[in-house]
Amino acid sequence: MAKKEWPLIAFTLLSQTAVGFFLLFTVPLALSGTGTGAADVRLLRLRSLFIVLILLAAAAALSFFHLGNPLGAYRALNNVRTSRLSREIFFELLLIFLIAVVAWFEWRRSGSQDLRLGFYFLAALAGVGLIWSMAGIYRLEAVPVWNNAMTPFSFFMTAFVLGALGSAAAPAFKLLREGKGGPPFAGRLLLDAAALAFLVLNFVGVVLSDPNFGIRRLGRRGFDSKLSRIFALLYGLRLVFLLTAAAAVVLSILEISPQVPSSPVPHLIIWAFAAALISETLGRILFFALFRKEGL
Amino acid sequence: MNAVSRFAFFFDSSSCSGCKACQMACKDKNDLGPGVLWRKVYEIAGGGWRREGEVWIPGVYAYNISLACNHCEDPACRRSCPTKAIVKGPDGIVVLNSRACIGCRYCEWSCPYGAPRYDGEKGVMGKCDFCFDLVEKGEKPACVAACPMRALDFGELEALKEKYGGTDVIFPLPRASQTGPSLLIKPHRSAGLAGKETAGVANDEET
Numbered sequence: 062m063a064k065k066e067w068p069l070i071a072f073t074l075l076s077q078t079a080v081g082f083f084l085l086f087t088v089p090l091a092l093s094g095t096g097t098g099a100a101d102v103r104l105l106r107l108r109s110l111f112i113v114l115i116l117l118a119a120a121a122a123l124s125f126f127h128l129g130n131p132l133g134a135y136r137a138l139n140n141v142r143t144s145r146l147s148r149e150i151f152f153e154l155l156l157i158f159l160i161a162v163v164a165w166f167e168w169r170r171s172g173s174q175d176l177r178l179g180f181y182f183l184a185a186l187a188g189v190g191l192i193w194s195m196a197g198i199y200r201l202e203a204v205p206v207w208n209n210a211m212t213p214f215s216f217f218m219t220a221f222v223l224g225a226l227g228s229a230a231a232p233a234f235k236l237l238r239e240g241k242g243g244p245p246f247a248g249r250l251l252l253d254a255a256a257l258a259f260l261v262l263n264f265v266g267v268v269l270s271d272p273n274f275g276i277r278r279l280g281r282r283g284f285d286s287k288l289s290r291i292f293a294l295l296y297g298l299r300l301v302f303l304l305t306a307a308a309a310v311v312l313s314i315l316e317i318s319p320q321v322p323s324s325p326v327p328h329l330i331i332w333a334f335a336a337a338l339i340s341e342t343l344g345r346i347l348f349f350a351l352f353r354k355e356g357l
Numbered sequence: 358m359n360a361v362s363r364f365a366f367f368f369d370s371s372s373c374s375g376c377k378a379c380q381m382a383c384k385d386k387n388d389l390g391p392g393v394l395w396r397k398v399y400e401i402a403g404g405g406w407r408r409e410g411e412v413w414i415p416g417v418y419a420y421n422i423s424l425a426c427n428h429c430e431d432p433a434c435r436r437s438c439p440t441k442a443i444v445k446g447p448d449g450i451v452v453l454n455s456r457a458c459i460g461c462r463y464c465e466w467s468c469p470y471g472a473p474r475y476d477g478e479k480g481v482m483g484k485c486d487f488c489f490d491l492v493e494k495g496e497k498p499a500c501v502a503a504c505p506m507r508a509l510d511f512g513e514l515e516a517l518k519e520k521y522g523g524t525d526v527i528f529p530l531p532r533a534s535q536t537g538p539s540l541l542i543k544p545h546r547s548a549g550l551a552g553k554e555t556a557g558v559a560n561d562e563e564t
Contacts, residue, residue, distance in 0.1 A: 065462070129460020129480030136440040136459060146463050147439040202535050203433065203469035356531035357399065357424075357471060357558065 066349040068126035073195060074223075074338075074345060075123070076153065077216060079116035080188035081224015083160070085255065086231070087113060091181045103167060110164040112231065117157050145197040152191035159184035192216050199348075206351050211270040215348070218263040219341045225256035226306070226334040229313075253314045253330065260307040260337065267300065267344070292350060295343050302340035309333035363430075363449035364487055365514035365539035366501075367521050368423055371546060373508040375400060375421040382503030383425065386488060393476050395485045396425035396500050397564040401529065403556025404547075419559070420545035422527065423509060425500065426451060426472035426485035430537030434464035434473055434484075442482075443473075449514075449539055450489055455481045469531040470538070487511070517541050528552035 087109040090102055125131045138154075141147045163180045166172040172180075196213035229252040313329035375398055383389070383396040404417040428451045435443040435451060442457035443464060453464075453473060458481040464473040465482065473484040488498035492511075496502070501509045510517065517523075523541035525533040528551040533540075550556075558564065 127461070129462070129475065129477075129482075130458065133440070133457070133459040136457060137461070138439070139441045140439050143436045144439045144463075146437065146461065150439065198463070201433075201437075201467050203467060203531060352466075354469065354471065354531070356469070356529040357564075 065127050068123050070342065070345045070349065072120045072124040072127075073216070074219065074341060075116050075120035076195065077192060077220040078223040078227060079113045079120065080156070080192055081220035081222070082109070082116070082227045082231075083113045083188055083224075084185055085221065085224045085252070086228035088181055088185055091178060103170075107164065107167050109231070110160055110167065114157065114160050114164065117153065117160065121153060121157070145194055145200075148194040149191065149198055152187055152194050156184060156187040156191055159187055192220055203354050204352060205355050206353055207348075209270075211266070212348075214266055214270075215263075215344065218259060218266060219344075221259040222256065222263055222306075222337050223334070223341060225252055225259055226310075226330065226337050228252050229256055229330045230334040250314065253310055256330075256333070257307060257310045257314070260303060260310065264300065264303045264307065267303070292347060295347050295350075299340045299343040299347070302336045302343065306333040306336035306340065309336060362447075363514045363539055364428060364492070364511060365449075365517050365541060366425070366427070367510040367512070367517045367523065367541045367543075369506075369508040369510075369521075369543040370420055370422055370527060370548065371543055372506045373398075373421040373423060373545075374506055376505065378503045378505055379423050379500035379509055382499040383485070386499035387483070389483070390476060390478055393474050393483065394564065395472075395474060395483065396423060398423045398560075399529075399564055400559040401548075401551055401556055402559040403551050418547035418550065418556075420547055420551075422530070422542075423500070424470060424472075424530075426468075426487075427470055427536075427538030427540040428485075428487060429539065433467040433469065433536050437463050437467040439463065446489075448489075450487045451484075452486050452489070453482055453484045455479065455483060458482050469535050514539055514541075528556065529558065 087106060090106045090109065093102060125134060128134060137150045138147055141151050159180055163177065163184060166177050166180065193213065196216045199207040199212050201208055229249065309329045310333045313333065316329065377398045380394060380396050380398050384394065387395060389395065399422045400419060401422060402417070402419040404415075406413050406415055406417070408414075428445075428449055430449075432443065432445060432451050434453075435445060438458075439461060440457050440459055442454045442459075443451060444454065445451045460475065460480045460482065462475055462482065465471060465475060473482045475481075476483050488496075488500075491498060498511055501511050510521070512520075518541060521541055521543060523543045525538055525540050525542065527542045527544045527548045530542075
């Protein structure tokens with residue numbers, strides 16, 4: 062893997078986490094925005110929108126580092142009709158714009174509930190479009206190792222795993238810092254359960270897809286044996302960290318008590334997020350490192 | 358020169374000695390820096406020795422493929438370029454406008470032949486433009502003119518087909534159906550064997 066791909070690893074991981082966090086945390090909050098405690102929920106929505114914006118802006122800023130001529134980056138939207146890269150940038154900018162509009166509405170308390178929900182819906186569509194077009198970039202006929210269903214699957218899984226765990230971990234950070242304001246029992250249980258489901262699905266996907274795209278066939282693809290051993294080690298570590306994250310989520314679920322909703326402090330979910338982040342980073346490193354064209 | 362609908366290269370793999378004069382002529386003509394090659398000569402090697410009784414029979418073979426941009430019918434690089442820096446002319450020549458390029462290197466990934474190459478000093482991509490300035494003057498592209506074995510030729514695709522025949526695929530080139538390359542190759546006699554056995558590019562690091 063070349064040095065030029067590090068910004069792409071950071072860009073894809075950050076963007077996907079932002080979309081997952083928005084879909085699994087912010088959008089459900091928007092749908093439950095009225096009734097008792099609506100002011101607290103609005104504040105939570107604003108904070109979550111701020112987190113999504115920061116993640117997307119950081120991703121966009123880091124993506125400049127992989128360009129040889131970053132000053133010309135504005136031209137990247139010239140070919141939306143046929144270039145998947147142009148489409149990805151279009152969806153990234155559209156998502157940033159829509160999130161900023163929604164955040165403005167929430168902050169100013171302006172716009173009707175329907176209008177706000179309409180923008181949330183459009184932003185959710187743009188988020189899905191972003192990940193889909195991002196995966197499409199790598200569906201190249203010349204690169205069989207990328208041109209399969211595992212590419213969109215793994216990109217969406219990164220979004221959902223890190224999004225769900227990030228959603229569960231973000232309120233846990235607040236609870237750790239302030240000693241109050243942790244997520245309500247039902248919400249926490251739901252997020253933990255969703256995170257566990259995505260972790261299991263991701264694990265199964267990674268294991269099942271390997272014969273088609275990965276480590277066991279490296280020798281035949283012209284990688285030398287030393288490199289193959291390094292890749293096999295990274296692949297093994299990725300699975301170990303995924304299992305660690307899943308185990309931490311299971312323990313976290315067992316700790317949740319309906320009698321004492323915010324206690325004990327959910328350290329475990331933060332550890333689960335860290336383990337899943339390491340696993341997804343290793344997976345993305347492997348994804349770029351396995352680049353090999355058909356033939357030459 | 359008369360209007361041509363589709364320019365193409367012809368390469369005779371059976372005559373190529375692998376001297377790389379074409380590669381050097383291209384570098385010289387286009388003033389390319391170290392490590393930047395718009396035309397590459399791949400050395401394909403394979404085979405081995407087998408024992409028959411007390412006798413060892415050699416079955417090793419090697420041949421060369423000189424490859425630049427193939428100015429494809431449906432260039433994957435042009436489709437993928439986000440800035441429309443890559444255009445295809447009416448004569449089939451695919452040209453990269455380096456002033457419009459942002460150096461994202463997506464064309465390098467998407468081209469099955471890896472023809473567009475990144476120039477680290479300039480921060481942009483570059484590729485073979487068929488030496489269209491020379492061709493317009495009725496001269497040959499630099500690589501064709503430099504070949505001492507006359508293994509390279511160029512011209513209108515249909516005319517080349519009539520003159521030489523040949524194929525547009527040879528081991529280890531990718532399937533021609535991906536992009537429809539404007540390329541004709543006379544295969545080396547071992548090329549068929551290489552496709553069936555464990556053979557590979559022997560000078561991978563160089564190319």
